[in-house]
Each structure stands twice: as structure tokens, then as C-alpha cells.
Amino acid sequence: MKQGAIIVSNLGKKYHSRDGGRPTTLKGFLLSGRKRHKQETFWGLRDISFSVPRGRAVGVVGLNGAGKSTLLRLIGGVGKPDEGSITVHGRIGALLDIGVGLTDDLTGRENVYLLGVITGMLRDEIAEQFDAIVAFAELEDYIDAPVRTYSSGMRMRLAFSVAVHTQPEVLLIDEVLAVGDKAFQQKCFDRVFDIRESGCTIFLVSHDVMQIRELCDDVLLLQRGRMVAYGPLEETLALYDAAVDAKVAATRHVPPPGGKSEDERLRQDVNRYGSGEMRIDSVRLLNAGGEEADMIGAGSPLRISFKYHGAAGIEDPIALIGIYAADDTCCFETNTRIAGVELAMPSGEISLSIERLDLSPGRYHVTVGLFSSDWHHVYDYHAEVYPLQMVGPSPAKGLLNPPMRWRLGHAADAALGNEAG
């Protein structure tokens, strides 16, 4: 059922803390007396599962030390996960550590070939692209001069130009779209945009939210090595902003109202996020008969409802409801802004009725959330908390399971509309 250019499941990467580790010199080895040091280990990344469909651009955000670059390198095949697996379909290109790997004493021309083969091209391919690479770097006049005579901007331009001419199917980018002067930066950005338009899958790590907004379809939010959210741009960026705000202000969250009938499945900052200025509770999944159910037949109606409690001063919040597959693929998500529905304040109940849910059998989770009217703040967000099991006849592959019928004979014999029923 899993499809995509990048599939990561249950990924975990363990690190040994620096001291107390294995001695790396003979002296250390002898002094350690062959005693087994108890090594301090921690998980740099854990429980990361997601899949990126072909041609999609995903931005990775998170505070420093969240494990973004580690994730990027693991996807690039550098190092090996301690848990779980990573599958990448297609040729990987990488824009990271731009500029290292240039050899000072060689000419620009020789460096183009050297960098080209290091990034995975064949010499023939480099020869074909050579003029384009040099033209893009705007270094036609200096290409036969040694790189040691280049300015740092020229070096970056050369390295970047080689890297974007590798014709990758999956492109990994780590914070490098800030190369050279403004004009060249724009050129780089346009180039990455073109690569994206050509159907390349993009995985971009950046602190620059503007860049992510312009380039990405989806956003993946990491926090201390855990995947907090993976979903559409605006809503996930709002979660990120919430994380940044929390970090900046270092303020305490509004304490969860203990004592009340709080759902034990919810845990703050694990699958529940937000400022707590508004809160969601009593999330219910209702079947055709209006009874609470976590299992429904494929093609049956489903109603999702929840209660919300707000505070004074909050205006026009947005409620969001989504259904996610077991591998975190978003099957469906909508919000009140799209429908033009305004929530009654300060508190109330809202429900979304889906006339028929044509998903293939399997396990899904429901996400609900409340956002500020400009999407910049997340009040309460329950990420894939509520399980939903679909049962019924299954298609061979895929998530979509519409009503259908095979028919022999000429297709035009029956109008499509008459087929229903």
C-alpha cells in the first residue's frame, strides 16, 4: 500500500555520548583496563515514519538539534539507522556542504569533473553538461584558472552549479540556498524551482520559513528527534511557530486542565500540541446510526464531532479535521475556512459529516485541530490520536476505494451516470 519516492518507517538512530565511550587510542585502551564502560546512549531520531510521494516537495523544520540534518543524511544513505528502514526510489542528488570537496590547486575545469563524479555523475555526462555548468556559475572567463585564485563567492557558485546539474530524481537540500550575492541566490532558487517543476522529489531542510513557503507542498516538523507533525504547509508551520514561540518565551504551557475527563490517549507535546488557549475535547466518531464507532465499512458515512472551549479575545478560529493512513500519508483533510464556516465563540460543538468514506480497508487515524484565523497560532492539535478502522472489500493497491463496476462491451453503451446505483 505504501507508495512514494521516499519511504521512511519506524526510523531510529542511536548515538553514544562522547565521553565514556570506547577508547580510540592505545593508551586509552590500556588505561581502560578492558573494562566495559557503560555507554550513555540516546536516540537522535526515533519513531519517524512518513512517505513522500513522487514529485512532492517536503520541507523539514525544527529547532536546532532536532535531528533534521541527521534525517537528511540517513535518507541520502550516509550512515545506517539502528531501527526501521528507509527506501528511496530514484537517483539521489544532494545540495549540502556546498564548497567542501573543491581542490585548491586544480583549475575550475578539473574541479567540475572532480565534483561531478563525486556527486554521482559519469564523466561523459559531465562533458555534456560542462558548458551549462560553467555558464550557470558565470565563470566562463576563469574556468581554467586554479580554484585557489577564486573568491569565496566564485567557489560557491562553481560547486552549486555542479550540484544542480546532476539531474536527480530525489533532491536533498540542507540550508544551502544562500550562496553568493542576491542575484545568484535568486538564480539558485529558480533553478531548484525548475528542478521541482520537472517532477523531482525534494526534501529540504531549512530554518528559513519563507523559503519553505515558496518551495514546499508539505512540511515535516521534528522536535528533539521525534516527528511531531507531517502535513500540509500552513498548518504544520503553525505548529512550528508554536514550538519556536515556546522556546523563545520559555514560558510554561497553560497547564492542562487536570481532573476533567481528559482523554488518556492525549499527551502534551507527544501527540497534542498548542498553546492551550482553546481546547478540544469529546472527540467522537459516529457511524450511520449515530453511534460512536471506531470501525466502519468502506463507503459508509462517517461523522466526526468535537467540543471546543475558548477564551475571551479569540476571534474566528479555524477548526480542522483530517484522516491519516498508517504510514502518515494524509488521505483527507479539510477545515472550516475552506467551507466558510464560522465557529460560535467562546465554546460549542462542531461536527463534520462525510457522506461516504471511500477509503480502502486498513487502519487510519483522525486528526483534529484549532488554529488562529491567520494560521499563525495553534491552539490545540490532536495529531493522529483517534483510531479509525476501515473494513470491507479492498482494491489491489492504493488508498482510494470508490464504488465501481467492471463492464464488458463498448464503453459508450451506458452513460456513466446510469451506472451508479
Next chain:
Amino acid sequence: MRHSRNFLHWRDLLLELVARDLKVRYQRSAIGLGWSLMKPLSQLLIFAVVFSSVLPLQIHNYTTFVFTGVLCWTWFSSSLTAAAVSVTGNRELVRRPGFPVHLLPVLTIISQGVHFMLALPLLLICSMIETGLPGPSLLALPALIALQFVLTLAIANLVAAIHVYFRDIEHMIGVIMMLGFYVTPVFYRPISVSHEFWFLTALNPMAWLLEGYRSVFLTHEWPDIWVFVKVLALSVPLLVFGNWFFNRVSTRFVDEL
């Protein structure tokens, strides 16, 4: 399809990286690659003078004899010395997605092999002057070179991988290579089986290889088939183990560098 592309890519990588090594080392010097011949030639000069006139060893065609020894030993020892730091010294390559790390030890052996190959014509000329025109046994030379390559690679993989975790191996290799030079019959006759130190020659794979090279350059005979059997019997299992070990630990390199 994918595999053949991989091999093409490896070939191109080796070409470019070896070229880089050589260019960087010699580009800005007056006699360039000529320097790579200086060390073995000066060694040759000393040995030829000392052991044919000062302390005569009574070895026939001593210049060719010691030249063969010095050249082959230099390739072997300089490859291993360079292989020790081949992974640790190329951090930026190891951290690059898609870079085939297992090529790094291969690269150092080929790089050093270029120097060996450049000196080989000189050895041939020397051999022709002392012993006359080479016979058909010269055809065995590529096989001997391949054999030495396999033996060196088998050890180089282990050394390169261990160095990531255990930096002392670099200095240990230096000492071992220095001792090995004297223990191996590079500039003296192989130790006979009746001598109490017989094992230094009989159990030394580089001594086996030198025996093969010398039969080509000195007596123009085909190398003993046992040279091949013994060296392969040692290096193939070692290579398999070395590769397995290297690949096993290479996934952790990036965390350790």
C-alpha cells in the same frame, strides 16, 4: 543496468581521484612525477654500492635483484601507510550521500601503484642490461602485479576501517612496515630453510611475491605456481573478511569521524 552504471561510475571516480592525487602532489614542482622515482632510486644507489662493494653479498646481478625488491616493497608499504588514513582523511567524501566509501582504500593502492608503474620501465632496462632480453615469462608480470594488488587490498581494507576507531594503527603500520623491510628479503637473499630464522622468509607473503618477481626479472623463468597458490590462499579469504568487516563498520564511519 544499474550495476553497470555503478561500475562505470566507480571507474570514473577512481580516474578523477587518482588524477587529483597526482596533480596536487606534483603540479607545482619542477620535475613533477620524477620525484616519485627519487626515493627508490636513491635507495637503490645505496644498496647497490654498499652490498656489492663495501659488504659484498655475492648475489648475482645485485642491482636488478635489489631494484625489484625495493620497488615492490615501496608500493606495498606506501599503499598501506596511505590506506590507514584513507577513510579518516576524507571526511567530506564519507559524509556525502551516495559516495562509495569502499573505494577509498582501493584508491590509495592505485595511486601508489602509478609510481610503481612509472618505475617499472627503469627496472626492465636495468634487467636487460644485466641479464639480457626478457623471455616470454615477462607475460607473468601483470599477474604478479594483480596478485600484489589483491594482497595489499586485503590488508588495506582492514587497516582503513580499524583506523576510524583506533588511531594508533597508523603508527603501528609505520613501525611494522619499517621492520617488514628488514625482515623481508628485499636487499638480501631469501633465508634458507635450514637457518633458524627460516620462517621470516617462508611465512612471509611479500617474500613469496618477491620470489615470483625475481624469477621474471633475473632468471627469465616462469614464476613458481606455488607463489600464486600461496598468495591467493592467504589473500582471498583475508579479502573476503576484510570486505565484510569494512562494509559492516562503514555504516558507522560517519558517526565516528
